Amino acid sequence: MTEITAPKSPVTTAEFADEIREQLKYTQGVTVEQATPADVYVAASAAVRRHLMDSWMKTQQDMVNGNTKAVGYLSAEFLMGKQLRNALLSSGLTQQFDEAVEQLGFNYQDVVDAEYEPALGNGGLGRLAACFIDSLASLGVPAFGYGIQYKYGIFKQEFDDQGRQVETPEYWLANEEPWGHVDYNRSQRVNFGGYVADEDGKRVWHPAWAVRAVPVDYMVPGYASGRVNTLRLWSAKSYDEFDLLTFNKSDYLNAVRPQVDAENISKILYPEDSTPQGKSLRLQQQYFFVSASIHDAIRVFYPGQDKPDLTTFPDKITFQLNDTHPVIGIPELMRVLIDEYGYDWDTAWDITTRTFNYTCHTLLPEALEVWPARLIGELLPRHMEIIYQINDHFLAELSGKTRDKEKIERMRIVTQGDDPQVRMAYLAVAGGSHVNGVAELHSQLLKDITLKDFSDLYGEKFTNVTNGVTPRRFIKLANPRLSDLITEGLGTDKWLSDLELLKGLEPLAQDDEFVKKFAEVKRANKVDFANYAKREYGFEMNPDTMFNSMIKRLHEYKRQSLKILALIARYADIKNGNMSADDVLPRTVIFGAKSAPGYYMAKLTIQLINNVARVVNNDPDVKGALSVYFPWNYNVRLAQHLIPATDLDEQISQAGKEASGTGNMKFALNGALTVGTLDGANVEIRERVGAENFFLFGMTVDEVEDLYAKGYGPAAYYEADPRLKQAIDMISDGTFSNGDRNTFAPLVADWLTKDYFMTLADFHSYTAIQADIEALYRTPLEWHRKALINVANSGYFSSDRSIEDYLERIWMTGPMD
Numbered sequence: 001m002t003e004i005t006a007p008k009s010p011v012t013t014a015e016f017a018d019e020i021r022e023q024l025k026y027t028q029g030v031t032v033e034q035a036t037p038a039d040v041y042v043a044a045s046a047a048v049r050r051h052l053m054d055s056w057m058k059t060q061q062d063m064v065n066g067n068t069k070a071v072g073y074l075s076a077e078f079l080m081g082k083q084l085r086n087a088l089l090s091s092g093l094t095q096q097f098d099e100a101v102e103q104l105g106f107n108y109q110d111v112v113d114a115e116y117e118p119a120l121g122n123g124g125l126g127r128l129a130a131c132f133i134d135s136l137a138s139l140g141v142p143a144f145g146y147g148i149q150y151k152y153g154i155f156k157q158e159f160d161d162q163g164r165q166v167e168t169p170e171y172w173l174a175n176e177e178p179w180g181h182v183d184y185n186r187s188q189r190v191n192f193g194g195y196v197a198d199e200d201g202k203r204v205w206h207p208a209w210a211v212r213a214v215p216v217d218y219m220v221p222g223y224a225s226g227r228v229n230t231l232r233l234w235s236a237k238s239y240d241e242f243d244l245l246t247f248n249k250s251d252y253l254n255a256v257r258p259q260v261d262a263e264n265i266s267k268i269l270y271p272e273d274s275t276p277q278g279k280s281l282r283l284q285q286q287y288f289f290v291s292a293s294i295h296d297a298i299r300v301f302y303p304g305q306d307k308p309d310l311t312t313f314p315d316k317i318t319f320q321l322n323d324t325h326p327v328i329g330i331p332e333l334m335r336v337l338i339d340e341y342g343y344d345w346d347t348a349w350d351i352t353t354r355t356f357n358y359t360c361h362t363l364l365p366e367a368l369e370v371w372p373a374r375l376i377g378e379l380l381p382r383h384m385e386i387i388y389q390i391n392d393h394f395l396a397e398l399s400g401k402t403r404d405k406e407k408i409e410r411m412r413i414v415t416q417g418d419d420p421q422v423r424m425a426y427l428a429v430a431g432g433s434h435v436n437g438v439a440e441l442h443s444q445l446l447k448d449i450t451l452k453d454f455s456d457l458y459g460e461k462f463t464n465v466t467n468g469v470t471p472r473r474f475i476k477l478a479n480p481r482l483s484d485l486i487t488e489g490l491g492t493d494k495w496l497s498d499l500e501l502l503k504g505l506e507p508l509a510q511d512d513e514f515v516k517k518f519a520e521v522k523r524a525n526k527v528d529f530a531n532y533a534k535r536e537y538g539f540e541m542n543p544d545t546m547f548n549s550m551i552k553r554l555h556e557y558k559r560q561s562l563k564i565l566a567l568i569a570r571y572a573d574i575k576n577g578n579m580s581a582d583d584v585l586p587r588t589v590i591f592g593a594k595s596a597p598g599y600y601m602a603k604l605t606i607q608l609i610n611n612v613a614r615v616v617n618n619d620p621d622v623k624g625a626l627s628v629y630f631p632w633n634y635n636v637r638l639a640q641h642l643i644p645a646t647d648l649d650e651q652i653s654q655a656g657k658e659a660s661g662t663g664n665m666k667f668a669l670n671g672a673l674t675v676g677t678l679d680g681a682n683v684e685i686r687e688r689v690g691a692e693n694f695f696l697f698g699m700t701v702d703e704v705e706d707l708y709a710k711g712y713g714p715a716a717y718y719e720a721d722p723r724l725k726q727a728i729d730m731i732s733d734g735t736f737s738n739g740d741r742n743t744f745a746p747l748v749a750d751w752l753t754k755d756y757f758m759t760l761a762d763f764h765s766y767t768a769i770q771a772d773i774e775a776l777y778r779t780p781l782e783w784h785r786k787a788l789i790n791v792a793n794s795g796y797f798s799s800d801r802s803i804e805d806y807l808e809r810i811w812m813t814g815p816m817d
């Protein structure tokens with residue numbers, strides 16, 4: 001008997017169909033006959049929301065009335081993906097929805113497809129935030145996600161006829177959006193600009209302009225926990241009072257401009273990858289959502305109190321800073337406590353440092369945010385004073401801890417000189433209780449290199465929490481066939497809220513019949529994906545080839561160029577006659593990647609991939625052996641389709657550069673094998689699934705460091721490896737640019753002279769491991785056995801486990817009673 005613990009539907013199919021009908025009629029004013037799939041989508045979403053309402057309200061009440069400390073996850077990005085299927089899953093209504101919609105005369109897939117994906121994030125960091133709030137709710141932990149409701153999410157990516165990336169606006173809010181509830185009655189005022197004056201011995205901020213932060217609330221339903229948390233995304237609205245006119249009477253237009261511009265604050269998500277830009281608007285965004293969130297938390301936890309005792313604030317809520325973007329919250333809470341509530345410095349500092357914790361997501365020094373003090377001073381003059389004061393106190397504290405003057409200098413939060421800079425990561429370490437990296441290797445490297453001075457003196461603050469992904473979205477919703485097979489294999493569906501139970505599949509890897517079923521699931525998913533790719537992109541994919549995917553942001557350190565060079569070398573093998581097309585293991589290579597719009601080398605790499613795809617796919621000599629596809633506009637939806645259909649995934653960053661990766665976890669959990677370097681969470685995945693079930697290649701962190709130290713000369717690798725040489729020469733000679741030798745010259749020049757991420761140095765071991773990969777793939781049963789062992793041993797990479805680690809190591813709280 002299989003044990004089913006999934007939530008039970010509160011209504012029958014017929015009742016749910018009636019609810020949709022009612023919604024259509026009384027809220028939307030359309031009959032079933034007039035309705036489009038988009039109308040039904042809105043109606044069904046509203047109906048599901050109603051079913052979640054009681055739990056949502058009870059969760060909020062229990063959170064305020066109970067005494068379990070809540071978590072405030074402050075993040076500039078929440079890359080949620082589509083909502084409807086996830087809400088149906090949590091409310092037990094999946095089957096009733098599918099049937100009811102069909103009864104009403106619609107195809108349920110059309111209705112689900114009508115949802116527009118809220119793409120409010122760039123990549124891993126934003127998606128991690130979405131997984132984390134799902135897990136917090138599923139574990140019954142009281143929590144708020146706090147962020148920004150951008151009007152435009154990450155840009156939509158298209159390719160022009162040259163294969164270049166073209167960005168178009170992603171106006172997701174142009175469509176009716178049934179999930180967010182705009183709560184005008186709980187808005188917050190956020191001030192900017194102006195000056196600070198001495199008044200009665202106090203520093204008083206006189207802001208020049210203000211914006212109204214209006215919360216848009218999204219339900220975050222827990223899976224099988226009965227809890228529904230809140231994701232509160234702030235939207236900027238202008239005030240229509242022109243109080244600043246008193247500030248500048250003589251120049252009406254300029255005086256009102258800030259007010260008019262206020263709504264720009266939440267207009268667009270910055271499409272950056274790893275190098276933040278020092279833009280005033282971005283700082284405005286950061287302060288906007290953090291200030292509103294802090295005031296909101298005070299409102300929620302001290303309802304109706306004019307003079308709350310905020311020394312208890314750290315017992316009410318702990319704020320997690322998702323990277324440095326919300327770090328301005330530290331001086332903001334100090335300001336609120338001192339200026340608005342009259343606390344002295346030491347009390348305020350004690351409250352603040354007990355409230356905040358900081359997660360770092362990078363190792364690239366250029367990705368650590370730094371703001372010019374001048375800019376902060378203009379936009380937030382009182383905060384800049386407080387930051388200087390924090391800096392002074394901090395330097396004084398350091399002198400008590402070390403005599404090493406140089407070290408103290410290196411640790412300044414505000415640098416010296418003509419154009420002082422505020423280092424947000426340093427402010428976060430100084431102003432919070434804990435700092436964590438996102439995988440073991442990453443956390444170690446933070447301590448050893450990036451934040452070494454801090455870890456020397458504040459070692460107790462440093463910890464690790466390895467990332468995770470939600471099994472609800474990335475197994476159950478994305479891969480229903482595998483989900484059913486897992487449930488069958490384990491005899492229970494409990495694994496969805498306790499992913500370590502997957503371990504129970506391990507013995508089944510020795511059962512050939514079970515492995516064959518597992519292989520059939522993969523094969524069916526590949527057929528589905530081929531159909532999807534045909535429908536959405538016009539691609540013709542052969543599901544009888546190996547599906548080999550590389551999906552992630554386009555960045556030099558992630559080394560999409562290593563993959564493309566190896567692919568060209570394989571193409572050349574066939575063209576040269578070194579290998580016959582029949583000997584080659586047939587492969588379909590699939591890329592998905594967006595580049596930051598201003599990142600020249602990344603964009604050129606996209607163009608190269610597209611042009612290699614064009615040449616290879618049209619060459620009769622390689623037909624059937626090699627094909628390359630680059631579906632544009634990679635997003636959560638595409639990930640959910642592609643990951644379950646992938647045989648081999650690529651995690652090939654230069655060792656020491658990828659903080660963690662989370663795609664690697666999604667693939668392992670969906671039965672793909674990984675080819676990867678010893679980087680980020682690959683290390684832990686390999687440890688768990690076993691070295692023999694992971695294709696490891698490339699230099700280690702230490703070898704990379706040694707090679708940098710020795711002096712790295714990429715040209716020597718080019719000269720030494722004829723296959724590498726030929727691949728690069730083919731790019732140079734215009735094979736992939738209609739004979740034009742200039743198109744990709746900057747890429748070639750970089751590889752041959754700099755190659756900072758050592759693509760050329762790892763080329764040999766990367767191409768050598770392909771023989772192992774292909775040999776294994778030729779014995780399907782053994783391949784799938786290893787893939788199944790990957791699934792069985794990846795339960796650790798559930799975001800539920802990550803959240804449990806945060807609860808225990810950092811937040812010191814837990815589920816509500």
Ligand code: F58
Nearest residue numbers: 122123124125272273361659660661662
């Ligand atoms: C990613 N960072 C890491 N940043 O690169 C990845 O290794 C890790 O798994 C993931 O975070 C989750 O911890 C990332 O996605 C961004 O997208 C930032 C957006 C804003 C500008 C700076 C980069």
